[in-house]
Amino acid sequence: MSIQFRNNVHCHGDGPVTLMFVHGYGCDQQMWRFIYPSFLGRYRVVLMDLTGSGGSDLSAYDRDKYSTLYGHAEDILDVIDLYAKAPVVFIGHSVSAMIGMLASIMSPEKFTAQIMVSPSPCYINDGDYVGGFNAEDIDGLLQLMEIDYDSWIRRMAPVIMGAPRQPILQEELLTRFSKNDPEITRHFARVTFTADHRAEVEKSTVPALILQCSDDLIAPREVGDYLHRHLANSQLAVINNVGHCPHMSSPTPSSDLIEDYLLHIGA
Template sequence: MDLQKKHNVHVQGDGPATLFFAHGFGCDQNMWRFMQPAYARRFRTVLFDLVGSGNSDLSAYDPVKYGSLHGYAGDVVELARAYRQGPAIFVGHSVSAMIGLLAHLKDPSLFAAHVMVGPSPCYINEGDYFGGFERSDIESLLETLESNYLGWSSNMAPAIMGAPGQPELAVELTNSFCRTDPEIAKQFARVTFLSDNRADLPRMDAPTLILQCSDDLIAPVAVGEYLARQLPRSTLVVIDNQGHCPHMSAPGASSDAIDTFLAAQGLHGSMT
């Protein structure tokens, strides 16, 4: 299948490395518009939609393949092999951070570094691990989503976005959720919120930036601190921001953290 059509791929820019930008649940590549253009002036950038999201080819959606994050990770491997030039950096928001982790483990040669924006390896509290939610919370969330997806979207999107001073962003996220095919969204939500990738973290040896918000309903700071302890070569940066989408609500602070991280990897980019 044509990868460009399958994932609605857009390649921009040129430079010493390739940055792949991957969106989170209920979103699409447009969510990177506040940050990606500046990187396209210094690097090669690749924007894409996960299958089932945005303007991806919905005929490519296979509920069996995408019944786990490994299905999405397989797609990322294909995209990286097809579109990377020079070292590749995977920038993944929310669940896509773990998709990038799994893609790396499938082929460690593909990505030189990872940027995880609001990541969580497991959303459910267990023993000493604090993921932010009790299992009953997640089950209730999924039940509500199953019975009334549009209502769930309208209620949850503003809480997920945060950014009380930018209400238009919550409206945008609500609309994005509502554009997603409900059946696909329901399965992706289940796959996302019931995932547990904690055992995979120590196996990821690439330099990794963990970018967390100081007040995030979905991925609390404690989750970022756990990731920093488990990922062998990680840097944790907590920015002063409310919500789960700092690439939209605090793009300047997010870019500053990413730029510092890329420079530490020797990747400054070439201004064009």
């Protein structure tokens, strides 16, 4: 099977350093359209869709392989090997920030740095750890997905996007969710929202920038603080943004912080 077809890989530019952008849950590479064009003059940009999302090959979605985020991390490494000029700067949103972190643990030599946009190693509160949700909250959301997928996306799309003054973005996310394969989306939701990769955080040695939003119901500020404390060679930057998708609702501040970090690491 063609990896390009499996992950709908698109490459732009031909700079000496590769930036690899990977979207979050339920989305696709179009979510980066406000960010990546400004980097094309100096970098090679690789865009892809997670298997089972967007324009990827849905028939390639193997429920066993993708029963954990490691299956997607393996795909990331496949794409790097074929389409990137390694080592890469990996820019992942939400669950893909964790997928990228796992890939960096598996093959650190393939990564110069990782930029984590609204990341979370665990969405469920646990003792002193604040993930944003109680276990009962997650169970309820997953049950609603099984019973009434349309109600779930109407409830969750505005929460995930936030951006209360930009309803067009909420509508766009709702539309994207509605186009997904419901069975794959349900499966990936369970994998995403029940995952706990806190134990892996300290294993990642690749330098990292954590981009956290000031008001994010999906990944609250405490999550960014936790990652910054436990992730070696990390920096934390907070974007003044309501919602979980700052690359959509606050693209200029997001792009500026990415630009500053790339200059900082000499990429």
